[in-house]
Amino acid sequence: MNSRRAMPHVAISALAVNQPRAMVGFPRNEGDPVQRVLNQVSDELSRITGEMRNRVSETQRRLEELETRNRDVEQLLADAGRGGRFSSGASESPGEIFVRSDAFRNFGGSAGRGVVSAVVQAITSASTSAGGMIAPDQRSEIVGLSRRRLTVRALLAPGRTNSNSIRYARQTTRTNNADVVTEGGQKPESVLAWEEDDAPVRTIAHWVPVSRQALDDAPMLQSTIDGELRYGLQIKEEDELLLGSGAGQHIHGIIPQATAYETSRDATGDTAFDTLAHAIAQSEVALLPATGIVMNNDDLEAIKIIKDGNDRYIGGGPFGPPITTIWGRPVVGTPAMAAGEFLVGAFLDGAQIFDRLDAEVLVSSEDRDNFIKNMLTVRAEERLAMAVKRPAAFVHGSFPYAL
Known part of the structure; x- marks a missing residue:
């Protein structure tokens, strides 16, 4: 109280x-x-x-x-x-493992004297330990393979068509006999001739199979496939524009129709720059001044390190700007051009592309047994023609030595 x-x-x-x-x-x-x-x-x-x-x-x-x-x-x-x-x-904890160990049971039999130890397995991120509890950091973007830069189409004149073929007349002969004449005298006759040529529209296409579940469960997959298929069309298109043989369903490309480089222009000690200058001069003689140069990527990189007799770089060197022009003409590199070769030409005047169907990507289940397998076919396709109207506008050749 x-x-x-x-x-x-x-x-x-x-x-x-x-x-x-x-x-x-x-x-x-x-x-x-x-x-x-x-x-x-x-x-x-x-x-x-x-x-x-x-x-x-x-x-x-x-x-x-x-x-x-x-x-x-x-x-x-x-x-x-x-x-x-x-x-x-x-799961057994380290304490539980220790209690169950033989060392602990034997320790009790020795009246609790001495030191007792037991091996306890550490918890790690392995799949047999705590790995199953660790969720991965999933990223939504898809990392694709590298792509090459596409350059040839940008050099050519663009055009469109609603037909399956481009027909045009190409002049083959110009014999100019114009001259002064006396009064009442007979005038000289010149010779002009043309021939009809044809550039058929060609189809470039490919496809891939994909399951409906994949497209439904991964929204980014369809856009990725779309981009990959379109890129595949562009790669094949660039190869055809330069190298197409014209046989079968191939486009008749520029190089098979180009004028051969006149090697008689070469001189002892010429560099790659000299060879390109000779090719440009050849196009000037043909009255079709060159507007661009196409080379292999490795060759274009090699000319960056050409040096003079005093071991100085001809170009801007390691701290200079990249080479985009040679002798005042735009130059582009592409793997489609074989190493050691070059193409100099009046691209806008010499050739023209005619697009019939722009690249399109379609998805359909109406293919073979796609319906019963829940599969889809993704197809990419384009149609185009190219007319090399003036083959003399292009000069194709090889460098006299390896760059």
């Missing part, structure tokens, strides 16, 4: 003895100071009794919980001693 509610230093029994007779047997007076003290004492005893009862109940509950845990631990240790797995069904 705290000091605030301490009873007065008066014995209750003494009060009862000394109480006046007139007050004995009368009903209890709540306003009496003594009675108030008695009431306070009774209330305090009731409060203390309630608190003690609650504390006893809480203590009993905790003891029961400890007893339950103790039984669980005893059961786990008993299972471990029999070599069994813990009943939780989870």
Whole structure:
């Protein structure tokens, strides 16, 4: 009982003895100071009794919980001693492995003296450990193979057609006999001749099979396939524009129709730049000034490191700009051109492309047994013709030595 509610230093029994007779047997007076003290004492005893009862109940509950845990631990240790797995069904922890080890059981038999050790396997990211719990960081972009730069089409004159063939008349002869004549004299006759030529529209196409599930589950896949198929058309187109034989369904390309380089122009000590200058001069003589140069990529890179007699770079050197022109003509590199060869020409005047069908990519299930296999066919196709109207506008040759 705290000091605030301490009873007065008066014995209750003494009060009862000394109480006046007139007050004995009368009903209890709540306003009496003594009675108030008695009431306070009774209330305090009731409060203390309630608190003690609650504390006893809480203590009993905790003891029961400890007893339950103790039984669980005893059961786990008993299972471990029999070599069994813990009943939780989870993977063994390092502590569980230690308890089940022979070293721990032998340690108990030696009265607990000495040092006990057990090998516990570390948790790693291997597939047999925690690897299955580690989710990969999946990236949505698709990393494709490298692509080559396409250059030849940009050099040629563009055009379109609604037919399957381009027919045109090409002049083959111009014999100019114009001359001065006397009055009444006969005028000289010149000779002009043309021939009809034809550039048929050719088809370039390819396709790939793909499952419907792949296209549905990977939205980026369709656009990737679209881009890859279109790129494949462009690669084949560039090869045909330069090298097509014209036989069968091939385009009749520029190089098979070009004028051969006149090697009589070569001189001792000529560099690659000299050879290209001779080819440009040959086109000038044909009255078709060259507007561009096409080379193999390796050759174009090789001429960057040509040096003079004082070991100085002819071009801009390692810190100069890339080579985009030679002798004032644009130069492009392409793997379609064979190494060691070159093509100089008046590209805009000498040849023209006629597009009949721009590159398109179509997806269809109407192919063989695609429907029952849930497969799709993705097809890319383009149609075009090229007319080399002036073969003399192009000069094709080889460098006199390896670059």
